[in-house]
Amino acid sequence: xxxxxxxxxxxxxxxxxxxxxxxxxxxxxxxxxxxxxxxxxxxxxxxxxxxxxxxxxxxxxxxxxxxxxxxxxxxxxxxxxxxxxxxxxxxxxxxxxxxxxxxxxxxxxxxxxxxxxxxxxxxxxxxxxxxxxxxxxxxxxxxxxxxxxxxxxxxxxxxxxxxxxxxxxxxxxxxxxxxxxxxxxxxxxxxxxxxxxxxxxxxxxxxxxxxxxxxxxxxxxxxxxxxxxxxxxxxxxxxxxxxxxxxxxxxxxxxxxxxxxxxxxxxxxxxxxxxxxxxxxxxxxxxxxxxxxxxxxxxxxxxxxxxxxxxxxxxxxxxxxxxxxxxxxxxxxxxxxxxxxxxxxxxxxxxxxxxxxxxxxxxxxxxxxxxxxxxxxxxxxxxxxxxxxxxxxxxxxxxxxxxxxxxxxxxxxxxxxxxxxxxxxxxxxxxxxxxxxxxxxxxxxxxxxxxxxxxxxxxxxxxxxxxxxxxxxxxxxxxxxxxxxxxxxxxxxxxxxxxxxxxx
Amino acid sequence: xxxxxxxxxxxxxxxxxxxxxxxxxxxxxxxxxxxxxxxxxxxxxxxxxxxxxxxxxxxxxxxxxxxxxxxxxxxxxxxxxxxxxxxxxxxxxxxxxxxxxxxxxxxxxxxxxxxxxxxxxxxxxxxxxxxxxxxxxxxxxxxxxxxxxxxxx
Numbered sequence: 001x002x003x004x005x006x007x008x009x010x011x012x013x014x015x016x017x018x019x020x021x022x023x024x025x026x027x028x029x030x031x032x033x034x035x036x037x038x039x040x041x042x043x044x045x046x047x048x049x050x051x052x053x054x055x056x057x058x059x060x061x062x063x064x065x066x067x068x069x070x071x072x073x074x075x076x077x078x079x080x081x082x083x084x085x086x087x088x089x090x091x092x093x094x095x096x097x098x099x100x101x102x103x104x105x106x107x108x109x110x111x112x113x114x115x116x117x118x119x120x121x122x123x124x125x126x127x128x129x130x131x132x133x134x135x136x137x138x139x140x141x142x143x144x145x146x147x148x149x150x151x152x153x154x155x156x157x158x159x160x161x162x163x164x165x166x167x168x169x170x171x172x173x174x175x176x177x178x179x180x181x182x183x184x185x186x187x188x189x190x191x192x193x194x195x196x197x198x199x200x201x202x203x204x205x206x207x208x209x210x211x212x213x214x215x216x217x218x219x220x221x222x223x224x225x226x227x228x229x230x231x232x233x234x235x236x237x238x239x240x241x242x243x244x245x246x247x248x249x250x251x252x253x254x255x256x257x258x259x260x261x262x263x264x265x266x267x268x269x270x271x272x273x274x275x276x277x278x279x280x281x282x283x284x285x286x287x288x289x290x291x292x293x294x295x296x297x298x299x300x301x302x303x304x305x306x307x308x309x310x311x312x313x314x315x316x317x318x319x320x321x322x323x324x325x326x327x328x329x330x331x332x333x334x335x336x337x338x339x340x341x342x343x344x345x346x347x348x349x350x351x352x353x354x355x356x357x358x359x360x361x362x363x364x365x366x367x368x369x370x371x372x373x374x375x376x377x378x379x380x381x382x383x384x385x386x387x388x389x390x391x392x393x394x395x396x397x398x399x400x401x402x403x404x405x406x407x408x409x410x411x412x413x414x415x416x417x418x419x420x421x422x423x424x425x426x427x428x429x430x431x432x433x434x435x436x437x438x439x440x441x442x443x444x445x446x447x448x449x450x451x452x453x454x455x456x457x458x459x460x461x462x463x464x465x466x467x468x469x470x471x472x473x474x475x476x477x478x479x480x481x482x483x484x485x486x487x488x489x490x491x492x493x494x495x496x497x498x499x500x501x502x503x504x
Numbered sequence: 505x506x507x508x509x510x511x512x513x514x515x516x517x518x519x520x521x522x523x524x525x526x527x528x529x530x531x532x533x534x535x536x537x538x539x540x541x542x543x544x545x546x547x548x549x550x551x552x553x554x555x556x557x558x559x560x561x562x563x564x565x566x567x568x569x570x571x572x573x574x575x576x577x578x579x580x581x582x583x584x585x586x587x588x589x590x591x592x593x594x595x596x597x598x599x600x601x602x603x604x605x606x607x608x609x610x611x612x613x614x615x616x617x618x619x620x621x622x623x624x625x626x627x628x629x630x631x632x633x634x635x636x637x638x639x640x641x642x643x644x645x646x647x648x649x650x651x652x653x654x655x656x657x
Contacts, residue, residue: 459535
């Protein structure tokens with residue numbers, strides 16, 4: 001009964017006109033960045049974060065969350081119509097979605113993708129409602145050693161799942177931890193690596209770092225590419241899937257939802273891995289695996305459902321434990337802290353309006369997305385025709401003005417440009433920026449938890465193995481670190497499998 | 505040749521050594537009482553060790569799984585890339601002096617023209633419209649403190 005009472009409170013908050021507006025704006029921008037290849041939800045969220053400073057924390061998080069799950073919807077449009085994934089989580093949708101479009105079935109592909117996303121998103125929210133409150137009670141028992149171990153596990157899982165070399169992903173995580181130490185030390189107040197620049201005393205800003213790594217580097221990388229886009233100019237019709245389409249897809253949608261939900265809650269997991277795994281499983285359980293990649297509607301329904309369900313589930317570790325499971329959640333964590341809200345187990349009791357308001361807004365946002373993505377598909381297709389030569393200068397300008405307006409400081413813009421260059425070279429060398437950002441955000445929390453644990457235990461590392469939760473997390477992390485060393489297990493690492501799936 | 509990966513690993517090792525040195529200056533403390541330099545030292549130590557492993561692995565197998573230098577750097581339009589970066593840094597330097605409107609119009613004129621050669625009329629129109637929209641959204645809508653510069657608004 002308590003859940004219904006809280007949910008009622010959530011809807012009361014989410015239905016407020018200002019929150020409805022921010023929810024709509026968020027899902028609209030999310031769909032837009034999902035549709036446009038090159039600009040992802042992380043960059044969009046960092047661009048719009050300064051714009052939320054004038055609003056309440058609830059409205060701000062509602063909008064930023066909307067961008068994230070909205071991008072999962074929008075990403076499928078480009079995958080199906082252009083064969084370019086708008087988002088990394090829509091890569092698998094290209095395989096069968098584009099083939100369906102080539103066979104004149106772009107409508108049902110877009111339709112099942114939107115309906116599948118809606119069903120999965122809705123079920124994902126119910127999962128969140130059911131799982132989050134008990135997890136909060138559990139999380140209240142966490143002390144610094146448990147937090148430290150959980151964060152180590154999150155970072156290890158993310159590097160383990162990455163498609164690049166695990167050593168290099170770990171290097172980037174370590175680099176992120178180093179950057180996270182810039183500024184005043186939380187415990188002693190001593191300035192670290194600030195080079196007498198006053199702006200660096202507060203540390204490197206999350207927004208300039210993310211905008212540089214994801215926004216500027218993307219533009220710099222695309223300057224050298226000549227992407228030829230083949231867009232279906234014929235009118236997309238018949239968006240409503242037939243009964244036969246539904247019969248084929250419904251179990252794929254449900255399987256995708258369950259897989260996405262579980263993978264979304266894992267630290268380091270998220271929408272990308274969920275879509276890959278659900279596609280692989282769908283191919284395995286299908287009586288016609290050889291037809292996958294030739295325009296099977298199940299190949300669209302499953303990954304699209306999985307990525308939306310995972311997008312909702314990813315909020316669980318953030319809202320209950322205060323630990324972001326992926327880069328997008330790291331951005332949301334940054335936004336919460338900027339607004340003076342401390343994420344963690346106490347969030348539910350101290351800010352029930354924020355927690356339940358955001359949850360309820362997701363349901364409303366999912367309904368909005370269904371309305372945005374189906375009848376307005378023509379507009380999104382037209383947007384795909386905006387030339388990159390117009391789009392990229394605008395993205396650059398957003399990054400410049402966005403990072404300047406946080407503190408009205410040119411230093412932030414310079415930092416963003418430096419990280420843009422770093423991000424460009426990282427991408428050229430296949431070094432993943434995601435572990436860097438997650439480690440950068442977790443770094444200060446990780447340091448505090450580590451130092452407090454060591455002070456408490458008088459320097460004994462046994463404290464991390466004293467509690468079952470902490471010990472389990474560290475043992476799992478250790479196993480994940482050992483797997484890539486063993487040749488026969490290395491081939492089974494999801495990152496390696498994803499890479500192979502990508503190639504084929 | 506695969507010099508890129510050699511240079512890459514050496515760069516990370518160099519960075520790790522510098523951070524370790526800086527951390528020691530800050531003070532590492534003890535296991536019982538870790539000081540401000542403890543965490544950066546630990547992180548840099550991990551970074552350096554991993555980069556060293558990556559380097560040794562590359563030296564042993566001659567980076568056989570990696571792309572060739574030419575594949576990575578061969579198709580880059582270097583003048584266009586460096587010009588874009590230079591323009592962005594110049595924009596930041598002159599931002600306060602020129603102000604948002606004038607600085608942004610000039611920046612967009614360069615960028616639109618640089619990305620794809622178009623007639624000047626189109627470029628000027630696009631630069632003016634984009635600057636106007638950004639001014640409306642950020643300066644008027646979001647009340648951002650954008651510099652006024654020489655134009656005074």
